[in-house]
Amino acid sequence: CAKKAKTAKDDKNGLPLCRMLLAELEAHRDAWPFLTPVNHKAVPGYRKVIKKPMDFSTIKEKLANNQYLNLETFIIDVNLVFDNCEKFNEDDSEIGRAGHNMRRFFDKRWTELLQ
Numbered sequence: 617c618a619k620k621a622k623t624a625k626d627d628k629n630g631l632p633l634c635r636m637l638l639a640e641l642e643a644h645r646d647a648w649p650f651l652t653p654v655n656h657k658a659v660p661g662y663r664k665v666i667k668k669p670m671d672f673s674t675i676k677e678k679l680a681n682n683q684y685l686n687l688e689t690f691i692i693d694v695n696l697v698f699d700n701c702e703k704f705n706e707d708d709s710e711i712g713r714a715g716h717n718m719r720r721f722f723d724k725r726w727t728e729l730l731q
């Protein structure tokens with residue numbers, strides 16, 4: 617039978633924790649660039665430069681469709697949002713700074729919740 621989950625990443629609380637973390641991300645004042653998919657028709661170059669677009673609404677949909685195995689696979693998609701942002705935006709820009717702020721917030725929260 618399946619091995620008993622050893623760490624919080626694998627245990628049964630993984631997915632409710634993901635929903636809680638996502639709700640906190642969506643409520644953050646700097647979440648606005650990340651709430652919905654980047655409109656590649658309105659943002660020149662985006663589709664070419666960013667190979668794997670990701671945003672909070674897509675993550676929410678994937679959670680609802682049970683597409684995350686555990687907290688780890690959820691964290692990978694959240695980090696993709698911030699990595700795409702760093703790739704496409706100057707650090708010294710509104711959206712670039714929002715991405716850094718959101719990544720710092722997320723890293724702090726999931727590590728706190730996992731302790």
Ligand SMILES: Cn1cc(C(=O)NCCN)ccc1=O
Nearest residue numbers: 648649650654659701704711
């Ligand atoms: C994350 N990100 C968002 C936008 C954007 O324009 N978002 C809509 C805000 N209303 C543009 C580039 C980018 O990397």
